[in-house]
Amino acid sequence: MNFCSNCGSNQLQFIVPEGDNKQRFVCPDCDTIHYQNPRIIAGCLPVFEGKILLGKRAIDPRKGYWGLPAGFLENGETPEEGALRELHEETLAKGHIKHLQSVFSLPQFNQVYLIYLVDLISDEMGTTSETLESKLFEVKDIPWEDIAFESTTFALEEYLKNPEAKMTKRGHFIWEKEKRFGI
Structure with missing residues (x-):
C-alpha cells in the first residue's frame, strides 16, 4: 500500500496500532488504520x-x-x-x-x-x-x-x-x- 485511501498521504507506516496485535498500514496524517482482510x-x-x-x-x-x-x-x-x-x-x-x-x-x-x-x-x-x-x-x-x-x-x-x-x-x-x- 503506497497511499492512504482516506487522505492520500504517502507517509503510511506498517506498525502494530495501539490495542491491536498485528501489523497494519496506518496513516499518521489522518490516523486511519487500513485493515486488509481475506x-x-x-x-x-x-x-x-x-x-x-x-x-x-x-x-x-x-x-x-x-x-x-x-x-x-x-x-x-x-x-x-x-x-x-x-x-x-x-x-x-x-x-x-x-x-x-x-x-x-x-x-x-x-x-x-x-x-x-x-x-x-x-x-x-x-x-x-x-x-x-x-x-x-x-x-x-x-x-x-x-x-x-x-x-x-x-x-x-x-x-x-x-x-x-x-x-x-x-x-x-x-x-x-x-x-x-x-x-
Missing part, C-alpha cells in the same frame, strides 16, 4: 442428471485448464448470489442452490472459497469471455490432470465421496508444504 470467492459445483459442469478457463491464471465456475464476491451481493452470477458469467448456465458444499481456504493468498452444490435447470450452457468451453462430465470422464485449482479438486473429491451428503466439507491448502489438508 477475499471471498463464491462458486458452485453444478450438476445436471448426475453430470458435473466444468468450464475450461479462457483467462489466466491457469488458462486452458478446467474449473468450477467461481470468482470474487462483489460488494452488495450474498455468497449465494455471487455463486449463481459466476455460474452464468462463466458458462451461461442457470441453476438453483441446494446447499453449501465446501469451504476451502488458501491462507497464503488471503482467499476463502465458498462452493455451493447447484442443480442446473437444464443442460443449456455456452462459452463466454472467461470460458473457452463448458462441458458436462460423467464422473469417469472428469479431466483430473487438467483441473486448474486445488479448491476444485477438493470440492469434486468431497462431492464424489457421497453426492447426497448435505454436510459442508472444509479444507485448506498450504502452498509451501505442497500438501492439501482436509479438516
